[in-house]
Amino acid sequence: MAKILYLSPEHVSGGLTRFQKGHRARGHECRFVTFYPSPSGFPEDICLRLPLMPDSGLIRQLKRMVYRGAPHMQGQVDLPGYPPVWRSGTAAEAVFFYLRDRLISGAVGRAVRQYGLNQYDVYHLDQGLDFYRDARFVRAMKARGARIVCFYHGTDLRNRGVIPEVDRISDLNLTSELDLLAKHPRLRYLHLPFDVERFEVKTGESDPLIIGHACRAPEARHFKGTDRIIAVVKELEADYPVRLDLVEGVPHDEAMRRKARWDVAVDQIADRGGWGYGMNSLETLALGLPTCTRMNPECDRFFAGHPFINVDPDSLKSQLIRLIENPQWRRQKGVEGRDWVWRTHRLDAVMDELYAHYQAAGIRLEPS
Known part of the structure; x- marks a missing residue:
């Protein structure tokens, strides 16, 4: 039995719980540590509630001020490099991370001793982050023979x-975002794990049809093309028996209650916050909903046979009209989507994929 520990600033989309479940099902010990509580209400394992983290309103305000002149940190342009490398942009930023590392060292040290966090064989760093910006913890774990795995999301x-x-x-670098593969020479793709069996397929349809779109927060609308999606569905409301349900800035439980009532889902049309699809689309596919998202030519090739209805800002209206006017096509795409997410993203399939990556990287799941 190996011991596997995930470190993550926050529990974003339920993935930490799923990976923990998958490792334990294969006979290994697995825990996850988060730096601050999930704002979306996902469950915690070991939550340190560290100060001066991004969940702080003060820190959010400081970031807006400090990065006002840094378009890459505002998501407006991509950072160059292969891979792009983080550097302290200003003296103030360097001082901040130095002081924060000193401030949190007591709490981190106590957690290490209380939970034996320095006694694991494999460390997964979500977002490629250690507790400390100078990576002192994982450097020490690497020195004692542990293996280091990084998982990168889009903005990382x-x-x-x-x-x-x-x-x-790092011994292995993973991502579930296709466009990132061109940004790091040692990055490998891993499908997101998903508990498909937890989702019940919707039976029957609403009257009027509910066309749903979910966005994390108003400031994230740019990345999904939310304003264009709203405008298109509002136009359709004038001519067809449909209504828009915009799920924005709400806890995950509430978001899921509302998604369960949708008839058609629109994920994103902008390709600005990542290509293709993510957890939001997996949820609507698992509910048996026809799901629209932008699948550029590279996504189409990589995810050959995917069930998505391919849309962009120009084609969204015509594709939604086709769905509205063709109930048989709606049902067909719903069935295809549920089947695809089961075959591609169910937990045991993704764990097989992860363990194949381990093997290729020379990571043996045996105690050190």
Whole structure:
């Protein structure tokens, strides 16, 4: 039995719980540590509630001020490099991370001793982050023979860059965002794990039909093309028996209650916050909903046979009209979507994929 520990600033989409379940089902010990509580209400394992983290309103305000002149940190442009590398942009930023590392060291040290966090065989760093910006913890774990795995999300590489001290010692680098593969020479693709069986397929349809769209927060609308989606559905409301349900800035439980009432889902049409699809689309596919998202030519090739209805700002209206006017096609796409997400993203299939990556990287799941 190996011991596997996930470190993550926050529990974003339920993935930490799923990976923990998958590892334990294969006979390994697995825990996850988060730096601050999930704002979406996902469950915690070991939550340190560290100060001066991004969940703080003060820190959010400071970031807006400090990065006002840094378009890559505002998601407007991608950081160059292969891979892009994080560097302290200003003296103030360097001082902030130095002081924060000193401030949190007591709480981190106590957690390490209380939970034996320094006694694991494999460390997964979500977002490629250690507790400390200088990566002192994982450097020490690597020195004692542990293996280091990084999982990168979109903004981690597009706008922040790898932490050099982490990137130098990582044994395996993973992502579930296709466009990031071109940003790091040692990055491998891993499908998102998903508990398909937890979702009941919707039976029957609403009257009027509910066309749903979910966005994390108003400031994230740019990344999904939300304003264009709203405008298109509002136009359709004048001519067809449909209504828009915009799920925005609400806890995950409430979001799921509302999604369960949808008849058609629209994920994104902009390709600005990542290509193709993510957890939001997996949820609507698992509910048996025909799901629209933008699948550029590279996504179409990589995810050959996917069930998505391909849309962009120009084609969204015509594709929605086709769905509205063709109930048989709606049902067909719903069935195809549920089947595809089962075959591609169910937990045991993704764990097979992860363990194949382990093997290729020389990571043996045996105690050190």
